Amino acid sequence: MLNSIIHLFQSQSTNIINALEEHILLSFVSVLIAAVIAISLAILFMNHRKLGNIMLQIAGIIQTIPSLAVLGALIPLVGIGTVPAIIALVLYAFMPIYQNTYSGLTNIDPSLLEAAESFGLSKSFKLFKIRLPLAMSEILSGLRVATVTVIGTATLAALIGGGGLGTFIMQGIQNGNNAELLLGAILSALLAIVFSWLLNELSKVSFKKLIVIVSAILALGVGFFTVQHIMQSSEQTITVAGKLGSEPEVLMNMYKELIENEDPKLKVQTKPNFGNTNFLFKAIKNKQVDIYPEFTGTVLETLHPQKVVSHQPGIAYNDAKNILKRKDNLDYLKPMSYQNRYTIAVRRGFAKKHHLKTISDLAKISSKYSAAFDSDFYQQHDGYQGLKKKYNLHFVKIKVMEPNLRYEAIAHNQISVVDGYTTDPQLKADNLVSLKDDESFFPPYQGAPLVNPEILNKYPAIKTALNKLAGKITEKDMINMNYEVTIKHEKASTVARRYLIKNKLIKK
């Protein structure tokens, strides 16, 4: 485990640094905004106890709402990405900062306040030289609690395309890669510890120095943002995004290479691990994303569920294309060769021994062997429940397992048959073969670029570039590439480029 974490560090160092940067920025901006709002409100309410306490109740209620629910509620309002993530984090950071600031400002020894009153001090003098300095240690401890909470919660930002260390955790869960999961978790914990320590050190500094330090950090932050903003706005950039996982990331990098190769004036920005299907689909409709790879099956079953889905890949693609144009005004370019859909897999040796090529072959001997299935696949009508009837399967025993455990189980010979996806890298890693769906039970899942038509009109080169992938990339190719990224921890961009060069789709 330690070895694979170290290996991850080496192979993914750029990604790790990027994620760390995103995470720090996300947390910092959120705590900063929360601090400005919370401290201002606490100052506003410090002489109105009733309002101040009502605010405290509200902050407490906000704190009890599960963070996932907040994120979910924000999507229809502000879409996906960094903005809803920051809003959710601000909500979480608000309560500890407000509570501590309010209590710090209102629990000052009344005789000191009376003294300040008696000497005829101005309001600003009383606030900045007396009340705030006296409340400072409490305010800082509130900031510390808020920072630790936010750094922890910010891992959820990955769910809605906000980036950060959560990306590793999500990917780790998705791929069953514990090293990746641990990496994300450890880094975010370390980050929390470091910032908590920094804030603790700050609380020992005098009020004046503190103001200087905070202003310096603020100035730096604003400067950084401005520079970043200017740099970003000076180029024409196309945003390519993808769902969680290695496969979308490889495809995104291919799109980038192909577009930039076709028209060197265009700059492509990739946003890997942008979140799940719904987030991404909303993002392309809101024009936050210009291009992302989507599957025909997902369009017809999830985005715009159809009663009948053709099992002919060509027809399914045309249906999906027409629906997307009609309902969302999105262009669905030509699909690639491979399909990423459910499959049934067995060990290579097992297949050879029993002469298995298709699921029908398996049906003949199924009554002698046991299978392990993912729980979704086992329960769904378009999964095992339908498959069983179509092929007349009767396994001795069926175990419902976590997706990764079932691969481990078959790799260790504890089970003979598993479900899986046709491009899972484990097929290669564990030396499995997927059996042909000879009765065409599973609906087709062909990948193709989903594109915002405005971009295509503006830059026709994009269409030419992306169509070069039409009919390319077989299931075997995709398994290999997934294997290289997920198991061998190669960079997705390297793997993508290697494929394009090898297949002469771009020049060296």
Add this chain to the structure above:
Amino acid sequence: MKSKLQFKHIYVTYNKVDAVHDLNLEINSGELFVLVGASGCGKTTTLKMVNRLQTPTKGQILYKNQDISKFPLRKMRQNIGYVFQNIALFPNMTILENAAIQLRAKNVSLSKAKPIVTRLMKKVGLDPKTYLNRMPSELSGGQQQRVGTVRALAADPDIILMDEPFSALDPISREKLQDLVLNLYNELHKTIIFVTHDMNEAIRLGTRIGVMEHGHLLQVGTADDIVTHPANKTVAAMFHNQRSANIADMIAGGFYKLVDHPNDQQYIRVDKGISIPQLAEKLKSNPIIFEGKYLITTKDLLSFISEN
């Protein structure tokens, strides 16, 4: 002496109970006026009305014949010094910043305030070099209240309000600070209004004393007036203990020898009002001459004590 501060038919009422009831009082310019009474008698409430920390329910307070409620509040307070019972130095500020706070309120910069504070620190017996940059928590209670006194004086106010300033201190510090107040008063001649529950302190400090009970001002007068001619039984009872030890009692009791021309240099001359313990202290060295004709010896004192 021109009347400076006048309370006219002042009432302060909380929940239909008068904390201050029909208070009529004139405090003269340059006076060290002591308000004395048990806790809850309304003396602090009366003090706080002077700088409008407390507003009267009814009545009027005049300063130089003008209604104080008409003055701009902050400006008015900037010209009133205040020494607090619990000292109330700001724990986040140095001694210099604390002492200069009223000057800062009047927009005097810290660097311009520093020489003023330095001079006053010397006056109250605190070495400026040692203390100006310390924090309040590094000082003893007595030292802190000296700083509290400097703070009240720094902006050169017309009036200084002192609210039981020494009640939290040990007896030795208290006596030292009482001496300090007397010295400062004699030197600066500010109007000082001093609130205390300690009759001894009142007698020791006050040029005049106002005695309060249950919101009523019972009597106003000099220490002598009040001790010798209490307005009623309550006042008499309050000051009863104060009557025990006085040279006048020895004279009245006949514990002396009359001499015509006491030229002997070894005799110590004393003023009226000297207490018996002070007398005993002086008698340790030499006999005493009082009012130029009464000779008092150690033997006289012993007889007085044994018969009282």
